Amino acid sequence: MDIVAVPPRRSRNPRHRAAAGALVAAVVAAIGALGVPGAEAAETLLSQGAPAVASSSENPGVYAAPAAVDGDTGTRWSSAFADPQWLQVDLGASSTVTRVELNWEAAYARSFTIQTSVDGSTWTDATPATAGVVGVQSLAVSATARYVRMYGTERATVYGYSLWEFKVFGAAGTVPGGGSLGANVIVFDPSMSTASIQSQADTIFRQQESNQFGPQRYVLAFKPGTYNGLNIQVGFYTSVLGLGQNPQDTRINGDITVDAGWFQGNATQNFWRSVENLSLYPVSGADRWAVAQAAPFRRMDIHGDLNLAPAGYGWASGGFIADSRISGAEQQYSQQQWLTRNSIIGSSLNAVWNQAFIGVKGAPASSFPNPPYTTIGTTPVIREKPYLYQAGGAYQVFVPALQTNASGVTWANGNTPGTSVPLTQFYVAKPGDSAATINDALAQGLNLIFQPGIYHINQTITVTRANTLVMGLGYATIIPDGGVTAMQVADVDGVKISGLLFDAGTTTSANLLVIGPNGSSADHAANPTIVQDVFFRIGGAIAGRATNSLLVNSNNTLIDHIWAWRADHGTAGTVGWTVNTADTGLIVNGQNVTAYGLFVEHYQKYEVRWNGNGGRTYFLQNEQPYDPPSNASWRSGANGYAAYQVADGVTSHEAWAMGSYCYFNVNPQVHSDRGFEVPVTSGVKLHNVFTVSLGGVGVIDHVVNNTGGPAQGSATVPVTVVAFP
Template sequence: MATSARPTPTASTPVDFGPNVHIFDPSMPMAQIMSTIAPIFHSQDTSQFGPGRHAYLFKPGSYNLNVDVGYYMTVHGLGHSPDDVTVTGSVQSLATSTQGLALNSFWRGVENLSVVPTTNGDISGWAVSQATFLRRVHVIRGQLFLFDWRYPSDRNYSSGGFIADSLVDNQIVSGSQQQFLTRNTTLTNWIGGVWNMVFVGDDQAPSESWPDQPFTVIPKTPCIREKPYLIFENDYAVRVPSLKRESQGTSWSNMPDSVTTIPINQFYIAKAGTDTADSINNALHHGHHLILTPGVYHLSRSLEVKHPNTVILGLGMATLVPDNGTPAMAIDDVDGVSVCGIIFDAGPVRSSQLLTVGGVDSTADHSANPTALFDLSCRVGGATPGSTINCFTINSNNVILDNIWIWRADHGNSGTVGWTVNTAENGLTVQGQNVVAYGLFVEHFQNFQTVWNGNGGQVYMYQSEIPYDPPDQASWQQPTGNKGYASYKVGDQVSSHAAKGLGIYCNFDNQVELDNAIETPTGPGIQLNHMVTQWLNGKPFSAINHIINGTGDRVYDNGRNLNAKSSI
């Protein structure tokens, strides 16, 4: 285990975040800011699989702006509190270019600012799906809509998002939003729900009434520390909130959480155009923290995280691509690492894993200072051809996963998607003990989507579409004879596991069946609650036969009658 000290802070020099981090000050003319951000949004609005990456940094103060957020864009306030940066107008993600359809509105986020919505009837719009986030956001006086209400209800679909550590003064209207997780947020008034809405540690959550209403309510968050965030006060720094247990509500609006502040000169600021795996590893091995500025980083070998308490902060959905079949990142079995805001993209040479936390022999207890993964996405295919056996493997104990989307692409650029093209067996494999996940989205892998082999696991809100593209049943069948591979597989040796709010859906291109959406051992320590399956669309006579272990009604289309949803 690495034990060398962090670098001694030196005199500050001007910080260079590179050309794709755009820094704004309230003294700047608002028209000048708009002349910068409008062309960026125009370039990113429909660039679902493009190379562009951008981050906006707003220094403390007040702004009058309309900030539209598109693909691979993140927006950051730089105050100690979200109320230190206030945008009057809008900070929003709408679905104008797709006439209301937000099912593919991925890879974007907003954090640590306040917005006073003054457009569209004082509505703040956040019509998004997976791999998105609102964190440390205060919506002042207005409403927050999680779908694009400006379009007809048969068009304005959105599908899965994440809000944490936020405050909405008026109300949240979920509309057509199909599944969602809110955590440690003051909701004030939540309206609506479709399939699977999960509330963890929220103030003023709706009443739980499953399955009449698709609500799962956990009054307090068992164990969390909030995501590290940038600030500016004479100079840049990063604040790392402390671990807390059994928490409710935001970290900043009443009694703020304690934080550790790390000066910017303890960070290595990497740039995709010039940095390599060697230059980044040199900094990490010497004890620097890491900021990955916006861009796509092609890596000849793994990034190696060996020091405890290392903070790795991605801006603008910075993307790591392993070119030679290694993992993109390997984290040692150490305390307190934070990895935030990164896309892990499978490379052209098949990797065994894309991210590993701890080694196969990891046994240390990290309960006092766990490693935490925030706003991470893993992608196999879609943008470029890629392959892996497994995306994320968690070997360390006590790891926290907070908003994770792991995706074998079902659509993308030409030549990047197909049963024999973007091959990947599993999305997530958990070997560690007492790992907890808030907002886990895993989709389209060719074997089990999630394999959980460690005891003491907890999952709050799980969303999964099983693969669309098995060509036939013989190509997608377990050695045991079970048809298909369960989305959520808890190992036979596991004696304690809890999961609440699980939605698993099918949209088969061919006539295949899945026997069980979920497979677990049985016993008093295995507790799964509020599970739903859904037949979305696809080939007649395709089906999910059971929800869990041979129980739960079949969802299918027999060519005449559609049984689209089953809940237990």
């Protein structure tokens, strides 16, 4: 090809540039006094200080994209010496764009267009191809967009494109806060008759009792006061809650029941239901809450016993309790495993494999493995989950304060410490809302509540503001379409995400929820981000795919009860080794991350991967994938993957009360080398861990690394390691 000599670039003397900038500014001011064609009296400068990126920079340290939106006519963006090039600004929310003003340096565009986009990836021309001019150039635009860019196709000089300023004018979009919580939030009042309340609750239960993969979602909310003679049976995707500030404000003389009649007395599939913030006086003296995973029991005041097993003491596989008081016995009976955190109990009855108590007053003494109790007196750092309540007839969200070295409940001696946020400071998302609308609300500074329902999104929901509250009601379910990441949180303080179900879409997503970008480094110890009652599903309802479910990059993040589940059963065509593919449930890269209550099951590689130092896990329940066709197809060079892997470079990590089970029903000849894989170093410690083969269907050869014998045989007896190393 022909080689064209490029003349030396003209002077970069900053004094010359400043003088030129001042001259241009003076000319612009004079023109402005006369009025600029296309300008509107009410228009607003939207772009100044907004995030800006570019296709290239002649010198990123001097001529970077943000210099074109900083309001300083002595600084500029300059591109590489090639075509095409672009400069893009993110307005932060969907906005009405009326005018674009460009202040060109001598290296201007012979031909360019102004383009707009709602998502930063699909662009529309807002102007025809236009010739640039040295100095200020104003172009009328009529568009609604979040992103605006100059797209240069031909340079006027041998140099790049160079802009002193790139200004976008218009009107910022506004999304209203507050509003209705939706028709599927059913609110009861003490003035209503018992028969009316019971009838509505029964109607919803009949629909939801066995509706394991249906789209319906409900909240049954009780205003403060006393209710008599109720038995509220709780089915799939149903949340029952009190609307008082504290549990004692809403009293039910009756029962809130979960049993397993729909599944012949087997409670191992009683998923996705919850109860919160009520005082309960059971009719018989004992309430029954026979649940499996993703069924949190929070802020409950039980005046009597709590029976966690189904009628007939069939199989059960739960479960999670927090910030609750049980005056009588917490009756584990046939529950394989359970975590109770920061609560008060009268006593504990029975244990199967892994019963853990963290910060629980009245808990039994640690005695793992016989009986298999793991008891830790205080919880090192926690913030209880934000909750909805009413004050003066208006909805508010209460945000409990951060606690350290805590035990017992937050509300026993008065109001839970913390702060209230009115509903008017939330955008109430409705099924059918686009991700663009939700992002506009977040960019506007609103918090976010999802009404019960299903939300398909085609772009990532982006949380960038510190202390943002994101809450789902009634198992609000987010499905990412087109392989996008469903939600991304910036590396900021104090974001609180709770009550959501992320259901992988049919195109593989790299992650479903990401806390902090790669390389996050800020210290959030004083105000950590927290993920609570957040659930992930790959397959079951749809043939979903996601490489990883939850990625934690931010330091000091708290995880308080998640269930990440690659489905082992579901509607036809949604489950299979090559159908609902998913490598990993949780990856932790952040430092000093603490997890309470990890339920992670059936992923196809390492199910939990911990790469950051200072990590702590209190309780893990895991089942390895049921369906490897063979060891050769599962992994070459080793037999399967450990459920919980701490990376070789980690020097400090500690975990308690963790179990990994196998049930290789597709091929019972499959072996897994181990349940847990960790570096052998004094700073990495495991306490009270075990493996078990369910009915002898498959074998886990070791517990930790090569320590512990094989879990095998039809007797279903755990193999335990009390301390490692």
